[in-house]
Every structure is written in C-alpha cells, then in structure tokens.
Amino acid sequence: MTERSTGLPSQRQVVELLDDEFARAGYEIEDVVIDAAARPARITVVADGDQGLDLDAAATLSRSASELLDSVDDNATPYVLEVTSPGVDRPLTDEKHFRRARGRKVDMVLSDGTQLTGRIGETSGGAVRLVVRDGRDLAVREISLDTITKAVVQVEFSPPNQRELELAGQTGKEAPQ
Numbered sequence: 001m002t003e004r005s006t007g008l009p010s011q012r013q014v015v016e017l018l019d020d021e022f023a024r025a026g027y028e029i030e031d032v033v034i035d036a037a038a039r040p041a042r043i044t045v046v047a048d049g050d051q052g053l054d055l056d057a058a059a060t061l062s063r064s065a066s067e068l069l070d071s072v073d074d075n076a077t078p079y080v081l082e083v084t085s086p087g088v089d090r091p092l093t094d095e096k097h098f099r100r101a102r103g104r105k106v107d108m109v110l111s112d113g114t115q116l117t118g119r120i121g122e123t124s125g126g127a128v129r130l131v132v133r134d135g136r137d138l139a140v141r142e143i144s145l146d147t148i149t150k151a152v153v154q155v156e157f158s159p160p161n162q163r164e165l166e167l168a169g170q171t172g173k174e175a176p177q
Helices: 011-023 055-072 095-100 162-167
Strands: 028-035 041-048 079-084 105-108 114-122 125-133 136-145 149-152
Touching: 011 028, 011 041, 011 055, 041 055, 055 079, 095 114, 114 136, 114 162, 136 162
Parallel strands: 041 079
Antiparallel strands: 028 041, 105 114, 105 149, 114 125, 125 136
16 A cells, blocks of 8 residues: 555655755755554654754744645645654764764764764764863864764763863854754
C-alpha cells in the first residue's frame, strides 16, 4: 500500500510542497516522517537552521505548512502535523550539523578508533576545531570531518567553562544551542 492510497501525501510531495516556504524562513527540511498507521495519521517535519528551531519558529512553520498541505487535497485523510527540530541526540554527520552545534560539548569517535570529548568550535573547509582537555590545560585540535565516524552532542546540566567557550569562538553571552 502506498502512502498516497491512504489519502496522505508522500514524503517527496511534502518536501516539494514545503521546501521553498521553509527556506524563505531560514530553515531546511532534514526529514519527513509519515505515520499512516497512527490514529489520527501523523506527518512529522524535521527542520533545522543555523540559529536552531525555537518554539515560536516551529509554530509559525507549522501554521504555514498546514495551510500548504491543506490546499493540496480537501478530501485528504485527517492527520496531525508536527514541525520539530532534530533533537540533541541526532548524530552530527554533515558540516552544517557541526557548524550549527558550535559551542556545544560533543563525544566523537575517529576512524582510527580514537575517542574524544570536547567543545565544537569553528567549522569550515571540511574540518572542525575541537576544544579538548590536554592534561590540566585546554587545547584546540583541528579534525577533518571525513575522519569522524560518530559525533553526538552531549546534554550539559551546568554552565560551560568560560575559557572553553572562548576557545570555541563563543563569547559566553550567546548560549550554545
């Protein structure tokens, strides 16, 4: 059974319909998940941008997405629409993910098996600067993105070390996202 036979648009159709609207607002669609088996059916649009996706932006995007989706087919199956961010547990896989996570603490594994924990700094030219502990000091390592096999942002419950933020290129006044 295809998604279209359920009265719901396909993943491709949702992306094609919403992509320009999201881009104008400064966001890109990372994923679309359609759960036709849920009652009511659920369409989840995962979006992200360089400034992150806050609740106000998600609500605004949700309203415009709902209007666009509703305009396609008045006889469509009822559904719940959710616009959400990727969440902190999403692995960092693209240069844009590292750029958007600047200032955040991350655990990563390199292709040679090395495991590192550090704070993400500037990302450019296919490399990320990572602020790491070097004994009692802090050091900045430049790591080629193509040598990173796994990277996941860590949730922090206390404020980051001010020196780490400075080395990561953050003033400390802006909160890591």
